Amino acid sequence: MPEQNRIQKIRNHPGSASFLATILAIFSGLLLGFLIMLLAGPSAAGNGILVVLTGGIPVALNAAKQLGQIFYQAVPVLLTGLSVGFVFKLGLFNIGVAGQYTMGLFFAMYAAFSFPLPSGVHWVVCLLAGMLGGALWGTLTGLLKAWRGVNEVIAAIMLNYIGMYLVDMWVQGNTAMYEASRARTKYIPASAQLPSLGISGSNLNIGIFLAIGAAVLLWIVLNKTVFGYELRATGLNPDAAVYAGMNSRRNILVTMLIGGALAGLGGACTILAPAVIPGSSVTYEPINVIAQAGFHGIAAALLGGANPLGIIFSAIFISLIRRGGSAAALYGYRLEIIDIVIAVVIYCASFSLLIRELTEKIGQKRTGAGAERSEMTKKHRTRKESGMTDRGKKEGGDTAWIR
Amino acid sequence: MEEYVIEMRHITKRFPGVLANDDITLCLKKGEIHALLGENGAGKSTLMSVLFGLYQPEKGEIRKNGRTVKINNPNDANRLGIGMVHQHFKLVENFTxxxxxxxxxxxxxxxxxxxxxxxxxxxxxxxxxxxxxxxxxxxxxxxxxxxxxxxxxKMLYRDNEILIFDEPTAVLAPQEIGELLQIMKGFAAEGKSILFITHKLGEIMAVADRCTVLCKGKYIGTVEIEKTTREELSRMMVGREVQLTVEKQEQSAGEEVLSVEKLTVAAKHGKKPAVHNVSFSVRSGEIVGIAGIEGNGQTELVYALTGLLPVAKGKLILRGKDITKASVRERSLAGISHIPEDRHRHGLVLDFSLAENMVLRRYREPEFAKYGFLKKDAMEEYANRLIARFDVRSGSGADTVVRSMSGGNQQKAVIAREVDREHTLLAAVQPTRGLDVGAIEFVQRELVECREKGNAVLLVSLELEEILNVSDRILVMYEGEIVGEFDPKKTTAQELGYYMAGAKQTGGTAKEQTGKKQENKSLEASGKEEG
Known part of the structure; x- marks a missing residue:
């Protein structure tokens, strides 16, 4: 009997349902992706999907480097994902991660080029500057929402464009930063680059630890603190939060500030990555394109069920299949195929939420009150779709992927 | 053997984890009004949904005029002459x-x-x-x-002979209730058969011929109304003796706790204010009841009092302190407890655990928080204490997700939280809405206990019986204004009813309330409890 109770408890735990939903989403997404690959090139589809799933590690010339790059590219996905997931707990959709990410990237670059600081201090200042940039941009959305009632999605989409054009303008107008002949930024000073983890050929750096640390910290904030309690209460039932005397304006601001700072940190970690070839660095090209990292972050947040710990895995997974996708070029597949697979995974995630809601509804008919939940899931759904409609451009080589 | 128009024999309907109807038999005679009585979740609505073709029973059969029939959907039911007035009307609002x-x-x-x-x-x-x-x-x-x-x-137009009324009086004013009951009697006299679902014993005693009682999905019995009493019915329904009227000590009120001065609250829609120029006071050790038909400004009055709606004009004074502009938290700390009208909207975070909900108004107090971190152990302990004291039943104690609890127990949780915290004024809005007799008894006793402890209680209720039963003083609200003050010992439901429908008119029929739209949203809350 107690054994049965435990099983019951695990089965009833909300976490297990969302975990199942995630697994289901990934599985059906990959299945559909496989079908698409079959259509695109039937002969190599089997090998192709295997390469995608393994992140291209088995076929890479340097497996360690490939693994390193997977984790390196997971950092911005993870940090922007955390941003989206955290803000989502309050019931808001932070589609503005892309803008906050770009702002963070620029602030970090600015600190890197403008403050001549000793190494060991310089990159720390640059990271903090990046967080500040993202936080400013996030807070702007929060201010509009809290004081003027502007829908955060609309405000954030606008701010994405404003931020991107501003940054591109600032970059091009800054001779210390911009190398007009190459249409990209100059190499970041070595003192501003993050400490490498020492995998040769890989940009992997301490950023991954910062990101995972941030995830754990967020989890603690959400589940153990008074602030997290207010945040969750507001997200689950804003009316009850008001009734309980919570200050919704302040909570919106603080949450957007934290969300923005996370996305900004993502931007900073990307641009400050240590160079693979000494004397060079990651660079930024002001080509008027919204940063794609933000949209990957949205995907990671949804796939991770907006749970900080879940997002760690979903971000790494997304990075893995993206790297795998690049490697699938060996079999003649283009990266667009992988974008489709990711898109399908996300769509399936929303479907599995739907399925979960349906089963819950049947179970709850008597206890009543499915209304709020379905409201929430509706939000989920529309949010997901809006995230999908604005996917950025494809990515190219190693420097352009930060876009 | 008598002729039955409808026989539902040995109906069993199971939902995942719950036996909603367990071997229930109900036989309806031609031309009778047959009441169906039971607590929340007793299975009344499920049984009627089976008859109306919305659910298929696992076991049992339905006979019409002695012939076995299969009802797969409401259209089948219609063809057999079965019609239903749902608790929440199925009307197209912008149609004639x-x-x-x-x-x-x-x-x-x-x-x-x-x-x-x-x-x-x-x-x-x-x-x-x-x-x-x-x-x-x-x-x-x-x-x-x-x-x-x-x-x-709609039922008459379809020549239905068997009419199901699902809690039809819940939304009506006393005069309207009287008229509806007359209409029902008229139908019965014409040979139509009526199934009447209700909580209210008075209505059953007034119109029903027979009454079938359900309890926790089980059939308890069918009684002739002529040969039974209210007490017996409530005992059958709850399974124990129930005190139908609350016992109250004589007690004189103390100093003024709340003073409302010329309060005006803007309406959500339209130009006419929801509350207009209302003044009254509540003293310690006193229960002031506010009677009125739904949508006459009671909701807005309490929202303005607790800070959920802004005050347009006027003043609110709590124990000598002006709280007109205070925030919800400030008012809460100043001693206002609030049992909200809509527990799902305001009172609870349904996806939180019971422990988390129990501290919803107190989580910042040092008892539950330190250095910005929640004290989970203290929360759990506190929840367990309230659960024990207020007999809140749930699947797994303090860890239960509130959404999974029954409506009655959710309400108990809200009441436990608001009553237990330190307060000087308790604003209780519809605290017994949708609850069954046993739970109502409990809630009303808690209100009286608050009063006996010397707190001030403001009770807003649509149930006149409750207002008359519990209050020390009664105010009647009509169209945002207070139109009368009464002593419960010297007034009657009839008199209050006239004032509730607009004091100066004589007929008090439904026509005069034209244009007053019901807030369907808040009604849903009470509807959901039905099994």
């Missing part, structure tokens, strides 16, 4: 009465709607049964009582 009645049975000529014939029939029916419905009126413009009559017309 006539269009609503015709809907699904449109008479056509050359592909065009033929209204004339239908209109004539609707007028005929309306006249014959004294329904006084205007077929051309827009449904959204007529009162709730009239909307209900449209639902009744």
């Amino acid at each position: 009465v006539l269009e609503n009645v015709m809907l699904g049975m449109e008479s056509c000529r050359f592909g065009f709607l033929d209204r004339t014939e239908a209109e004539q029939r609707v007028r005929e029916l309306s006249e014959r049964y004294h329904l006084q419905v205007n077929p051309d009126a827009l449904v959204e413009k007529i009162s709730v009582g009239m909307q209900q009559r449209v639902e009744i017309l």
Whole structure:
């Protein structure tokens, strides 16, 4: 009997349902992706999907480097994902991660080029500057929402464009930063680059630890603190939060500030990555394109069920299949195929939420009150779709992927 | 053996984890009013949904005039002459009465709607049964009582012989209730058979011929109303003796706790304020009851008092302190407890655990928080204490997700939280809405206990019986104003009812309330408890 109770408890735990939903989403997404690959090139589809799933590690010339790059590219996905997931707990959709990410990237670059600081201090200042940039941009959305009632999605989409054009303008107008002949930024000073983890050929750096640390910290904030309690209460039932005397304006601001700072940190970690070839660095090209990292972050947040710990895995997974996708070029597949697979995974995630809601509804008919939940899931759904409609451009080589 | 029009024999209906109907037998005679009585979740609505074809039972059979029938959907039910007035009306709001009645049975000529014939029939029916419905009126413009009559017309238009009424009086004013009961009696006299679901014993005693009682999905028995008493019915329903009237000590009120001075609150829609120039006071050791038909400003009055709505004009003074502009938290700390009208909207975070919900108004107090971190152990302990004291039942104690609890226990949780915290004024809005007799008894006793401890209580209720039973002083609200003050010992439900429907009129029929739309949203809360 107690054994049965435990099983019951695990089965009833909300976490297990969302975990199942995630697994289901990934599985059906990959299945559909496989079908698409079959259509695109039937002969190599089997090998192709295997390469995608393994992140291209088995076929890479340097497996360690490939693994390193997977984790390196997971950092911005993870940090922007955390941003989206955290803000989502309050019931808001932070589609503005892309803008906050770009702002963070620029602030970090600015600190890197403008403050001549000793190494060991310089990159720390640059990271903090990046967080500040993202936080400013996030807070702007929060201010509009809290004081003027502007829908955060609309405000954030606008701010994405404003931020991107501003940054591109600032970059091009800054001779210390911009190398007009190459249409990209100059190499970041070595003192501003993050400490490498020492995998040769890989940009992997301490950023991954910062990101995972941030995830754990967020989890603690959400589940153990008074602030997290207010945040969750507001997200689950804003009316009850008001009734309980919570200050919704302040909570919106603080949450957007934290969300923005996370996305900004993502931007900073990307641009400050240590160079693979000494004397060079990651660079930024002001080509008027919204940063794609933000949209990957949205995907990671949804796939991770907006749970900080879940997002760690979903971000790494997304990075893995993206790297795998690049490697699938060996079999003649283009990266667009992988974008489709990711898109399908996300769509399936929303479907599995739907399925979960349906089963819950049947179970709850008597206890009543499915209304709020379905409201929430509706939000989920529309949010997901809006995230999908604005996917950025494809990515190219190693420097352009930060876009 | 008597002739039954409908026999539901040995009906068993199971939902995942719950046996909603367990071997229930209900037989309906021709021309009788048969009441169906039971607590929340007793299985009344499930049983009626089975009869109306919304659910299929696992076991049992349904017979119409002795012949076994299978009812797969409401259309089948309709063909068999079974009609139902749902608790939440199924009307198209921006259609006229006539269009609503015709809907699904449109008479056509050359592909065009033929209204004339239908209109004539609707007028005929309306006249014959004294329904006084205007077929051309827009449904959204007529009162709730009239909307209900449209639902009744729909059944009559379809020549239904078996009429199911699912808690029809819950939304009506006393006068309207009286009229509805008369209409029902008229139907029965014409040979139509009526199934009448209700919580209210008084109505059963007034109109029903027989009554079937369900308890926790089980059949308890069927009794002749002539040979039974209210006490017996409530005992059958709850399974124990229930005190129907709350016992109260004589007690004189103390100093003034709350003073409301010329309060005006803007309405959400429209220019007319929801609360207009209202002044009254509540003293310690006193329960002030506010009676009124739903939508006459009671909700807004309490929202303004607790800080959920801004005050447009006037002043709120709590124990000498002006709280007109104070935030919700400040008011809460100043000693206002609030049992909200809509527990799902305001009172609870349904996806939080019981422990998390129990501290919803106190989580910042040092007892539960330190250095910005929540003290989970203290929360759990506190929740367990409240659970024990208020007998809140749940699947797994303090860890239970509140959404999974029954409506009655959710309400108990809210009441436990608000009553237990330090307070000087308790604003209780519809604290017993949708609760069964046993739970009502409990809640009313808690209110009286608050009063005996010297707290001030402001009780807003649509149930006149409750207002009369519990209050020390009664204020009646009509269209945002207080139209009368009464001593419960010297007034009657009838007198209050006239004031509730607009003091100066004599008839007090539903017509006068035209245009007053019911807030359907808050009604849903009470509807959901039904099994």
